[in-house]
Amino acid sequence: MSLRKVLALWIFIISISVAIYGFWNIYSISEVEYWTMVASLFLISSACYASGIHHHIISKGQKGLPMLVYGTLLLSVAAFSMYLPTPIDLRPWDIYVRIPNRFFFSLFMLLSGLFGAYLSFRPYYDYKKEGAQVGAYYIFHLTLLFTLLPLFLVIFNIITRGIGGITWEFLTKDIVRMGEEGGVFPAILGTLAMVSLTAVIVLPLGVGTAIYLSEYAKKGLAVRVIRTAVNILQGTPSIVHGLFGYAFFVLFLFDGRKCLLAGSLTLAILTLPIVTRSAEEALNAVPSELRDASLALGATKWETIKNVVLPPSLPGILTGTVLGLGRAAGETAPIMFTAVYFSGAGTPSSLFRPIQALPYHLLSLYRLIGYRDVEQQAWATALLLLLIVLGINFTAIIVREKYRQRF
Amino acid sequence: MLAKIREFIKDETKCERIDLPENTKMRVQDFDLWYDDTQALKSVDMDVEEYKVTAIIGPSGCGKSTLIRSLNRMNDTIPSVRTEGKVWLDGYNVYDEVTDCVDIRRKVGMVFQKPNPFPFSIEDNVFYGCEVNGMDMDKEKKVKKCLKDAALWEEVNDRLDENALSLSGGQQQRLCIARALATEPEVILMDEPCSALDPIATAKIEDLIDELKNHYTVVIVTHNMQQAARVSDYTAYMYLGELIEFGDTTQIFENPQENSTEKYITGRFG
Ligand SMILES: Nc1ncnc2c1ncn2[C@@H]1O[C@H](COP(=O)(O)OP(=O)(O)OP(=O)(O)O)[C@@H](O)[C@H]1O
Ligand SMILES: [Mg+2]
Numbered sequence: 001m002s003l004r005k006v007l008a009l010w011i012f013i014i015s016i017s018v019a020i021y022g023f024w025n026i027y028s029i030s031e032v033e034y035w036t037m038v039a040s041l042f043l044i045s046s047a048c049y050a051s052g053i054h055h056h057i058i059s060k061g062q063k064g065l066p067m068l069v070y071g072t073l074l075l076s077v078a079a080f081s082m083y084l085p086t087p088i089d090l091r092p093w094d095i096y097v098r099i100p101n102r103f104f105f106s107l108f109m110l111l112s113g114l115f116g117a118y119l120s121f122r123p124y125y126d127y128k129k130e131g132a133q134v135g136a137y138y139i140f141h142l143t144l145l146f147t148l149l150p151l152f153l154v155i156f157n158i159i160t161r162g163i164g165g166i167t168w169e170f171l172t173k174d175i176v177r178m179g180e181e182g183g184v185f186p187a188i189l190g191t192l193a194m195v196s197l198t199a200v201i202v203l204p205l206g207v208g209t210a211i212y213l214s215e216y217a218k219k220g221l222a223v224r225v226i227r228t229a230v231n232i233l234q235g236t237p238s239i240v241h242g243l244f245g246y247a248f249f250v251l252f253l254f255d256g257r258k259c260l261l262a263g264s265l266t267l268a269i270l271t272l273p274i275v276t277r278s279a280e281e282a283l284n285a286v287p288s289e290l291r292d293a294s295l296a297l298g299a300t301k302w303e304t305i306k307n308v309v310l311p312p313s314l315p316g317i318l319t320g321t322v323l324g325l326g327r328a329a330g331e332t333a334p335i336m337f338t339a340v341y342f343s344g345a346g347t348p349s350s351l352f353r354p355i356q357a358l359p360y361h362l363l364s365l366y367r368l369i370g371y372r373d374v375e376q377q378a379w380a381t382a383l384l385l386l387l388i389v390l391g392i393n394f395t396a397i398i399v400r401e402k403y404r405q406r407f
Numbered sequence: 408m409l410a411k412i413r414e415f416i417k418d419e420t421k422c423e424r425i426d427l428p429e430n431t432k433m434r435v436q437d438f439d440l441w442y443d444d445t446q447a448l449k450s451v452d453m454d455v456e457e458y459k460v461t462a463i464i465g466p467s468g469c470g471k472s473t474l475i476r477s478l479n480r481m482n483d484t485i486p487s488v489r490t491e492g493k494v495w496l497d498g499y500n501v502y503d504e505v506t507d508c509v510d511i512r513r514k515v516g517m518v519f520q521k522p523n524p525f526p527f528s529i530e531d532n533v534f535y536g537c538e539v540n541g542m543d544m545d546k547e548k549k550v551k552k553c554l555k556d557a558a559l560w561e562e563v564n565d566r567l568d569e570n571a572l573s574l575s576g577g578q579q580q581r582l583c584i585a586r587a588l589a590t591e592p593e594v595i596l597m598d599e600p601c602s603a604l605d606p607i608a609t610a611k612i613e614d615l616i617d618e619l620k621n622h623y624t625v626v627i628v629t630h631n632m633q634q635a636a637r638v639s640d641y642t643a644y645m646y647l648g649e650l651i652e653f654g655d656t657t658q659i660f661e662n663p664q665e666n667s668t669e670k671y672i673t674g675r676f677g
Contacts, residue, residue, distance in 0.1 A: 218486050289523035297536035298513035298590055312526055
């Protein structure tokens with residue numbers, strides 16, 4: 001192995017360690033970790049210098065230059081970061097923000113680590129094109145890892161902490177003493193009932209809108225306005241939906257009484273854009289040749305939609321709906337003003353009575369932590385909620401794979 | 408049911424009509440068509456004779472597809488289209504207010520450039536037209552007859568319940584023809600039916616067209632001059648939205664009257 005390769009390997013190893021380090025500490029970083037990272041920045045930059053200079057002088061090529069530039073950049077960041085106050089306080093300038101500089105620092109570590117690893121492939125492959133190619137290949141896989149890791153950490157964490165609290169009693173008993181004893185049965189039923197009712201409301205509305213947009217509406221101003229409205233609806237924070245639901249459904253329609261129906265209506269508005277958009281996409285994916293074929297055989301427009309356009313787009317529509325429902329199942333803000341009682345609402349018995357739901361129960365349990373012994377129940381509830389949402393999403397995937405159509 | 412309501416609403420006796428000469432199945436009369444502001448057909452006049460094959464030829468973009476789609480009002484599906492002039496079918500005005508597109512399209516079937524079978528089984532594909540038109544008949548017999556007429560029966564009789572998309576391109580196109588035959592049309596329009604097919608599949612379709620003209624009136628758009636010469640009795644040559652020349656196929660190919668026609672046919676075009 002030539003010196004160049006050894007150096008390249010060295011840079012790669014440190015870079016990756018730095019990336020992992022930066023990733024791991026992105027939220028909290030101690031003094032020691034901070035200085036370790038600064039030190040490793042110096043380490044990488046020195047290795048970069050070694051590699052760059054080696055290549056520059058020994059092989060008399062210009063190709064070591066990126067390494068030198070990169071090393072200098074790291075060096076200056078490391079030096080600069082030592083003089084940054086912690087945290088950066090903008091209040092003297094009348095901006096009420098305190099940026100925890102080390103957060104950015106570890107973000108920088110993550111990115112620069114990945115980039116350094118990428119660069120190190122090039123000397124390793126003697127600066128052939130292949131080096132950049134291989135580097136890009138691994139680095140993009142690595143970023144995928146960094147994306148998936150938090151997901152797995154969250155799921156793993158919730159499962160390990162919550163599994164202990166899942167007992168038969170927990171699943172089937174009423175909520176007693178605000179969740180400290182008993183189970184969460186009413187909340188499970190409440191969530192399921194509310195989500196099913198939401199589906200019943202949102203499916204015809206969303207699919208109807210989508211059919212109008214994709215099949216009937218002339219492609220003009222009206223369609224653009226409707227589509228923009230749908231997008232805005234999708235971008236609205238869920239708490240706004242909750243307040244709207246409270247003002248319109250609870251106060252106006254139901255005389256100030258929270259109830260299952262009000263919650264479902266609010267969730268239906270929340271999920272409507274998701275359903276509409278996925279349905280419209282599914283409808284648009286049906287080739288227009290099929291519509292022409294049907295019309296040319298003497299079918300009316302509605303017969304064409306019913307027989308030719310809808311069947312192949314059904315899996316897409318259902319997938320979108322189920323994904324929207326998955327979102328609805330986990331929302332707290334839209335239902336807390338419209339459908340749920342503090343606790344002990346009992347199993348859902350009528351459309352016009354309040355219910356208890358898992359996300360809101362979780363919130364009330366969380367509030368009790370520290371006053372009562374409910375932490376285990378909270379984790380178990382979180383796990384349950386996670387399972388329901390994942391289950392719903394998983395159903396969507398199965399539906400899509402099973403009925404996928406080709407044209 | 409729907410058909411009944413339609414009959415109830417639309418009084419077809421009020422449809423404008425004229426007497427066409429005997430043997431003339433369709434007549435295009437002073438027909439203009441615009442996509443928004445661009446005119447794609449300029450005062451086209453053409454007769455389609457019964458039980459004959461009429462070919463439409465011309466360079467790309469000259470309006471062949473537009474013209475053939477005008478014959479069964481398929482252009483109605485495009486919002487930007489505006490038309491003027493008349494098209495007569497058996498003496499009835501296709502573009503009259505009281506005329507129902509659905510009836511027209513049942514009488515004037517269409518086969519498209521790209522084979523476009525529905526993602527259903529083969530038999531459901533064939534029977535689709537009968538179903539939506541409420542034609543009450545024995546499905547099995549009907550499917551068999553249409554597939555035979557389209558020269559496809561031998562190849563698919565043992566897998567009628569298979570998805571039509573599993574067929575080859577040429578088979579799919581013959582299935583589309585069978586599907587068009589099922590509604591018992593009187594005229595069949597074909598827009599470059601062979602352009603996606605290999606020579607063998609093309610030959611099969613050409614033979615089929617020869618068969619079809621015993622019972623149907625056929626209008627075909629083609630890019631292929633030899634094909635037009637082989638299959639058609641009459642040929643229309645179009646250029647830039649105008650019908651330049653129309654006449655007997657032999658006459659058009661052997662003794663074209665217009666300069667432009669001759670140039671196109673001999674391949675010295677453009
Ligand atoms: N949907 C449409 N909207 C606007 N213009 C159109 C549309 N369809 C066709 N045109 C225009 O009308 C003219 C005629 O088109 P047409 O498809 O009839 O040509 P064609 O003779 O069938 O050509 P080709 O041989 O390539 O199929 C062209 O200039 C085309 O740009
Ligand atoms: Mg065309």
